[in-house]
Amino acid sequence: MRELVHEAGLGLVLLTGEMGLDKAVEGIHLSDLEDPTPWMTTGMVLVTTGATFAEAPEIGLRLLDHLKDRDAVALGVGVGHYVDRVPDSMISKAQALRIPIFESPIEVPFRTIVKYVYNALASSDMHSLKRSLAMQTQLLDYLIEGRDVADLIASLSSILRIPTVLFDARGTVLAPADGDAHTQEVAGRLWAEYTRVNGFVGPVGVLESAHHRLYYRKVQLYGAVERVLAAAAPQASASELIDTSLSFVQRLLALDLLRSHEQLLARRRTRSLLLEDFLAERGTSGELLRRLLEQDIDLKLTWRLFYVDFDLWREEETSSDEQGAFARETALLDATDKCLGASSLNFLSLMQDKTVVVLAVVDFVSDGELRSILTGLRRDLEALTGSGVAIGCSAPTAGLARVRRAIDQAVEALQHARTVPEEGARLFEDLPRALLLLNGQDPQAMALLYDRLIVPLAEHDAAHRTFLLPTLRALCTNRLSAHKAAEALSIHRNTLHKRLRRIEAILDVDLDSMDDVLELYVALRIGELHPESTPA
Numbered sequence: 001m002r003e004l005v006h007e008a009g010l011g012l013v014l015l016t017g018e019m020g021l022d023k024a025v026e027g028i029h030l031s032d033l034e035d036p037t038p039w040m041t042t043g044m045v046l047v048t049t050g051a052t053f054a055e056a057p058e059i060g061l062r063l064l065d066h067l068k069d070r071d072a073v074a075l076g077v078g079v080g081h082y083v084d085r086v087p088d089s090m091i092s093k094a095q096a097l098r099i100p101i102f103e104s105p106i107e108v109p110f111r112t113i114v115k116y117v118y119n120a121l122a123s124s125d126m127h128s129l130k131r132s133l134a135m136q137t138q139l140l141d142y143l144i145e146g147r148d149v150a151d152l153i154a155s156l157s158s159i160l161r162i163p164t165v166l167f168d169a170r171g172t173v174l175a176p177a178d179g180d181a182h183t184q185e186v187a188g189r190l191w192a193e194y195t196r197v198n199g200f201v202g203p204v205g206v207l208e209s210a211h212h213r214l215y216y217r218k219v220q221l222y223g224a225v226e227r228v229l230a231a232a233a234p235q236a237s238a239s240e241l242i243d244t245s246l247s248f249v250q251r252l253l254a255l256d257l258l259r260s261h262e263q264l265l266a267r268r269r270t271r272s273l274l275l276e277d278f279l280a281e282r283g284t285s286g287e288l289l290r291r292l293l294e295q296d297i298d299l300k301l302t303w304r305l306f307y308v309d310f311d312l313w314r315e316e317e318t319s320s321d322e323q324g325a326f327a328r329e330t331a332l333l334d335a336t337d338k339c340l341g342a343s344s345l346n347f348l349s350l351m352q353d354k355t356v357v358v359l360a361v362v363d364f365v366s367d368g369e370l371r372s373i374l375t376g377l378r379r380d381l382e383a384l385t386g387s388g389v390a391i392g393c394s395a396p397t398a399g400l401a402r403v404r405r406a407i408d409q410a411v412e413a414l415q416h417a418r419t420v421p422e423e424g425a426r427l428f429e430d431l432p433r434a435l436l437l438l439n440g441q442d443p444q445a446m447a448l449l450y451d452r453l454i455v456p457l458a459e460h461d462a463a464h465r466t467f468l469l470p471t472l473r474a475l476c477t478n479r480l481s482a483h484k485a486a487e488a489l490s491i492h493r494n495t496l497h498k499r500l501r502r503i504e505a506i507l508d509v510d511l512d513s514m515d516d517v518l519e520l521y522v523a524l525r526i527g528e529l530h531p532e533s534t535p536a
Contacts, residue, residue: 020074042070067099074102167187168226279403393413394410453523475511
C-alpha cells in the first residue's frame with residue numbers, strides 16, 4: 001500500500017495517515033455496490049465512485065465494516081463523480097479499523113490504478129517464480145552431486161535466512177544449519193513444540209509459538225516417519241517461498257532416504273545370500289572363498305559364528321502382519337550391524353528362522369573383548385525389543401572344513417545361554433566341560449539315550465505321582481551329594497535313598513558306577529539343551 005499511494009506517481013491522496021501501509025496488496029476490485037465483499041478475496045483494494053454513500057454516509061460506515069470482515073487492505077474513492085470528498089465519519093472509522101482510505105482525483109482514470117496494481121502483481125509473481133526455480137535447481141544439484149544432507153540443510157537455511165534443522169524420528173539432530181548456541185536453542189524449541197503436539201502439526205505443517213512461526217515437514221518411508229524437517233521464522237516473515245522450499249526439500253529428503261534404503265537392502269540381500277551359501281556349504285570352496293573375500297571376510301583368519309535368539313518370537317505366534325514382521329526383522333538386523341560395526345569386526349549377518357546369524361572374523365579380538373562385544377550387542381537388542389535376548393558363539397576356527405561343526409557349537413552355546421538367562425551370551429568354550437561331550441554327537445544316538453534313561457522315569461512319575469526324575473536331577477545338580485540333594489528336595493535322607501534305589505531298579509543302572517552316572521547326566525542335559533532330539 002505504501003508503494004501504491006506514495007511511490008507509484010498516480011496522484012493518489014492518502015486521508016488516514018501512515019497506519020496500515022505495510023499491508024501487501026494481492027488484488028484490486030472496482031464496484032459501486034453497497035456490499036461488494038462477496039466478490040472480493042483477502043488482501044484486495046476496493047475502488048469505488050462513492051455513489052452508494054454520497055447521500056447516506058452510514059452506508060459508507062457499513063461498507064468499512066464489510067471490508068474489515070473480508071480483511072481488505074484499503075478503500076479508494078474516486079472524487080468528482082458523486083462525492084467531492086470522503087465524509088469525515090468514514091475517515092475516523094477507517095482509522096479506528098486501520099483501513100487506509102485514499103482519494104483518486106477525477107483526472108486519474110480507475111484503469112490506471114488497476115493497470116499499475118496488476119503489473120506490480122505480475123512482476124512479483126514472476127520474481128517469486130524465478131526465485132523458486134533457482135532455489136530448486138540449486139538444492140537439486142546437491143542431491144545429484146551426492147553432497148551430504150548437512151550441506152543441503154545448510155544451503156536451505158542460507159536461502160531462506162532462517163534456522164533450519166533436520167531431526168531423525170527420535171529427535172536426534174542430524175543436520176542443523178550450524179553448530180552455534182543459537183541454533184542449538186532453536187533446535188531444542190522446535191523439537192519440544194513438535195513433541196508437545198505429538199507430531200500433529202496440521203495439514204499445512206505450521207505451529208504458532210510466541211513470536212515465531214514454526215514449520216514442519218515429515219519425511220516418511222513406507223508409511224513411517226523417518227525424518228522431520230523443521231524451521232523457525234518470525235511471524236512477520238511468513239512467505240510462500242518458505243512453504244515451497246521446505247516442501248521441495250521434504251521430497252528431496254524422501255528420495256534420498258529411499259535411495260539409501262534401497263542401496264542398503266540390496267547390499268544386505270547380497271551379503272545374506274552369501275552367508276546362506278556359506279552355512280549350507282553351497283558352491284565350490286574356491287568360489288565361496290573368493291566371494292567372501294569380496295566382502296572383506298578372510299577365512300584364513302580366525303572366525304566364529306554367533307546365533308542371536310529373541311524371546312519375543314519364542315513367546316508369540318507368527319505375526320500375520322507381514323509388513324510389521326519385516327520392519328521388525330530389519331530393525332533387529334540394523335541394530336546388530338550397528339553394534340558389530342562399531343566394534344570394527346568384519347562380519348556378515350542374516351535373519352534365519354527368526355534368529356540372527358552372524359559370521360565374524362575375530363582374528364585380532366581377544367576372548368575378553370569378544371565377551372564385551374556380545375554383552376553390548378545383547379544390551380542394545382534388549383533395549384530395542386523390550387525382550388530377552390540370548391547369544392551363543394561357536395569356538396574359534398579357520399577355513400571352510402568345519403562349518404557344520406561351528407553351527408552345532410553356536411547352537412549348543414545358544415541353548416545353554418537360554419537356560420541361564422542371567423548370563424545371556426555364551427562362548428562355546430565357556431560351557432561346562434561335560435557338555436562339550438554333546439557337541440557333534442549324532443542326534444539319533446542322543447534321542448536313544450534320552451529314551452532309555454529319561455523317558456521311563458517321566459512315565460513312572462506321571463503314572464504313580466512320584467518324583468523320581470526331579471530326584472535324579474537334584475542329585476546330579478548337587479554333585480551326587482545325598483545330603484545336599486535331600487535338602488534341595490526338602491525330604492529326609494531315607495526317603496531320598498528309597499527313591500534312588502527305585503531309579504536304579506527301573507533303569508537297571510548303578511548310581512555308584514561313574515559310567516552309569518555320566519550317561520544319566522548326559523541324558524538329562526540332552527533334554528535341557530537338545531529338546532529337538534527328544535521324543536514329543
